[in-house]
Amino acid sequence: MNTFLAALSLGTSRGAIFALVALGLVIVWRGAGIVNFAQMGQAMFSTYIASTLITNGYSYWLAFFTALLSGAVLGALLDIFIMRPLSNKKQSELLSSESMRAAVPVIASLGILGALQALAGIIWAAEERGFPAPAKEEGFTLAGTVLPFTSFDLFVVSIVTVTLILTTLFFTKTGIGLAMRATALNQEVAKLSGIRTNRTRTISWAISGAASSLAGLLITPTSNLSPNTLDLVLIVGFTAAVVGGLDSPVGAVLGGFTLGMVISFVTFYDTPEDVFLAILAVLLAVLIIRPRGILGSKDARRV
């Protein structure tokens, strides 16, 4: 029984973080039509900024919000200086075919990931460092027994819930959310409707940058911070986004929790070595049974 509760609790808090990563991927997918593999590189970078502030004596919350802000700024800069020039090079031979036009930004995002990791290594050295949690990492006590669910876990879960609700409302109820979806779905019609598509894409990158920085801040207390720490998180988060449907925020969160649970239960009841096998099995099962993902719309996935 205790093992079960422990697995459930770890699955919930890990799932919440994977959900956040997946959410960040979904935002850029919906707002700019790109799968952004550099995302956790951006998150790692802003987590390092937070870590530097904390070691220099500033408060956790100042570091926290600075990291979110720098995540947003970094996302916007990457779009303005790398992605926008790439996608606007309409006449170049490289981008003349439809499939290349879809592939080039994805490859560029992998390049950005490598560059960010190298840069972080240069600036902060490639050694691991710890990162604090904003809430206690001791389990809640219920009737004398210590539960495996900590106040930090509660913090993570509530932050993810709030982020999900805000993102969904933002996409469906606001004008800028509609503009973002229109830009990703059909740039030409969006432009003809008067939507400033360049600006809209930059906003998507900024929001996604902040969301993934949030994920970085929440996952590093349980692991450690190094330039490559978040690679695994990205792989799981990407799988979660695909499982959930890539264009659905709710699907991303469902996918995140599904994978969190799978990982946690495999770790507790089987061995941690089988975790990746299990992730792969889930991905394959979804791709075979329901290729569009749990909540994805019909032709969301063209990459």
Next chain:
Amino acid sequence: MLKIENLVTRFGSVVAIDGISMQAQESKITTVIGANGAGKSTLLRTISGLEHPSSGSITWKGQSIIGKRPEDIVRLGIAHVPEGHAVISELSVEENISMGSLFRRRKFKSDITPAIDEMYALFPRLKERRKQLAGTLSGGERQMLAISRALVSRPQLLLLDEPSLGLAPLVVEQIIDSVNILCRSTGLSVLLVEQNANTALGVADHGVLLALGKVVADRPASELKADAKLRAAYLGY
């Protein structure tokens, strides 16, 4: 109102528009007809800023609009309905329409809902289906939606590219009629590109016949319609 002079648009080495000069008159329907490949769509795409001309001028209300972006040109009052029922299938009917009025939501806040309601009055079938995804609509309804998306921005000039494409004659008639009524009642200017010359010349005031990127004839629509020789040579009927 809209004046085009010696316009040339190229795609690589292919000259799609080869020195076109023409006008769209205020509160009139001007139609551009011609066979497939005559450069009709490219002409509209160049006006709305989707393609860049290599030379020539486009003047709108006395001002050059060459080099401006599509999203700025629509703000100047020129709305383009591109070929092929251009709507976003993954968005609902309601979202497709309000997308067209997004850029007005600050300056003309009180006019957003009335403008959308006018579209529903013009095409009541869209109102019935406003929660449906645009992808589930019939071809005719999609065309109505594409036109509404453009009209909701309250343009002074509507660029309409082949609204009849792939639609049943009865539906075409209904759509063309709506545009005609709108032009006559509100003073909207229309630049209508059509391959179906008969339909287009039936409603238009003025007609411009294109062939291989050049203007072959530029006359009142009734004259163009009556000219059996031109019809036989360029339109094949």
